[in-house]
Every structure is written in structure tokens, then in C-alpha cells.
Amino acid sequence: MKTKQDTLAQQIIACQRCPRLLTHCEKVAREKRRMFQDEEYWGRPVPNFGDINAQLLIVGLAPAAHGANRTGRMFTGDQSGLWLYRALYRAGFSNQAMSENRTDGLVLKNAMITAVVHCAPPDNKPSTEEIHNCRDFLKATLAQARAARVMLALGNIAWEALWRELEAEGEVARPRAKFAHGVQVQLKSGRWLVGSYHPSQQNTFTGRLSEGAFDRVFAACRELLKSLAPG
Ligand code: SF4
Numbered sequence: 001m002k003t004k005q006d007t008l009a010q011q012i013i014a015c016q017r018c019p020r021l022l023t024h025c026e027k028v029a030r031e032k033r034r035m036f037q038d039e040e041y042w043g044r045p046v047p048n049f050g051d052i053n054a055q056l057l058i059v060g061l062a063p064a065a066h067g068a069n070r071t072g073r074m075f076t077g078d079q080s081g082l083w084l085y086r087a088l089y090r091a092g093f094s095n096q097a098m099s100e101n102r103t104d105g106l107v108l109k110n111a112m113i114t115a116v117v118h119c120a121p122p123d124n125k126p127s128t129e130e131i132h133n134c135r136d137f138l139k140a141t142l143a144q145a146r147a148a149r150v151m152l153a154l155g156n157i158a159w160e161a162l163w164r165e166l167e168a169e170g171e172v173a174r175p176r177a178k179f180a181h182g183v184q185v186q187l188k189s190g191r192w193l194v195g196s197y198h199p200s201q202q203n204t205f206t207g208r209l210s211e212g213a214f215d216r217v218f219a220a221c222r223e224l225l226k227s228l229a230p231g
Pocket of ligand 1: 012015016017018019021022045117118119130133134135137
């Protein structure tokens with residue numbers, strides 16, 4: 001039987017709202033990177049990954065051109081994903097550290113991953129209009145992910161997008177809290193919004209984000225979940 005999550009995934013995959021992004025995804029999929037010449041790229045919008053009943057909801061920016069746009073799974077097939085999935089594994093939110101493709105056996109535990117935009121943008125920079133276009137999917141994801149007690153924003157754009165939705169829900173009020181690595185904001189419902197630097201190469205190669213600092217964010221998420229557990 002088709003679930004609401006399946007329906008949302010199908011809607012995301014079939015979405016045609018951003019011509020610039022769709023053209024880019026298809027072009028990248030056609031031209032390919034030399035090392036992936038033998039692979040068939042996904043080349044379309046990428047759906048959410050993980051359990052809709054999870055208590056940890058992670059919000060990234062967008063699929064990477066040769067990462068999720070190639071493999072069809074969020075954060076899979078690029079350096080950012082290697083960082084993220086290693087950290088999730090160390091924190092007990094997945095069954096394995098390795099992430100390669102959609103059939104690698106990776107299962108998230110009590111975690112789900114979504115993104116501000118579901119199509120790979122040129123230079124990893126979606127326009128304001130494209131972020132706006134994809135807002136309905138973030139809204140729908142938040143509406144479905146009712147068990148999410150901690151929402152983790154990877155980077156400032158995800159922070160702003162989540163804040164916008166939570167403000168619309170009456171969960172937070174203005175002024176918007178400033179994004180920072182490790183920042184935590186408790187929502188009116190008692191749930192938590194947490195910020196982390198995005199594990200992009202821009203941050204990991206420059207040392208702005210270390211594995212230790214990334215691990216501490218997931219350890220904090222786990223502690224917050226524990227503190228919210230009944231009894
Ligand atoms: S970014 Fe979002 S709104 Fe735009 S085409 Fe992709 S899925 Fe649709």
C-alpha cells in the first residue's frame with residue numbers, strides 16, 4: 001500500500017517547477033564525470049531519505065551534481081555525504097558508515113534527511129525563487145515528520161528555511177536566532193532546532209568543520225532526544 005511518504009517522494013521526483021535546475025540536473029547526468037562514465041545518473045529531483053517516523057530530522061541544502069544527482073539518494077556519492085554518514089553511524093543513527101549508492105544497505109535509525117531544494121543547483125547555489133518553489137516540499141515533509149523532536153539544519157540556508165516554516169507554525173518568534181555551529185533553540189512545543197556547519201568541502205577542507213565538532217553536534221542531538229524521552 002502506498003504511504004503518504006511514498007506519495008510525497010513521487011511528487012518530488014516528478015516536480016518540474018524549476019526549469020534552470022532541471023536542465024542542470026539533466027545536463028550533468030548526460031555529460032557525467034569521467035570516473036562515473038559507466039553509471040546511469042539519477043538526474044532528477046531527489047526525494048527524502050530515511051524514516052518518516054524518526055525523531056531526528058536533518059535538513060541539508062541541495063543534492064550535489066555528482067553526488068545525490070548521480071545516485072538518487074540524499075547525501076550519497078560525494079564527500080559531504082561521506083562525512084555525514086560517518087558521523088551518523090558514530091552517533092548510532094545508522095547501521096553502517098559506508099554510503100555509495102541506493103543499494104548499499106545503508107539504513108538510517110531514527111533519522112531522516114531532507115533538503116531545502118531537491119534538485120542539484122549550479123555551483124551549489126539555488127536562487128531565492130527556487131528555494132521558494134521547493135518550500136511546499138519542506139512544509140509537507142515537516143507536516144509528515146510529526147515524530148521529529150530535533151531538527152538539525154546543516155548550514156545557514158537550511159537554518160533560515162527551517163526557521164521560516166517553524167515561524168509559520170508558531171513554533172518560534174522573531175527575531176530569528178542567529179545561525180552558528182552547535183546553536184540550539186527550543187521551540188514552543190518543546191522540540192529543538194539545532195544548527196551545524198554543513199559538511200561541504202568548503203568547510204571540511206578548510207578546517208572550519210572538524211569531525212570532532214561534527215560529532216559533538218550529533219551527540220548533542222542524541223542528548224536532546226534523551227531529555228525529551230518520556231519518563
Ligand atoms: S528544486 Fe524543488 S521545486 Fe524546484 S524542480 Fe526541484 S523539486 Fe521541484
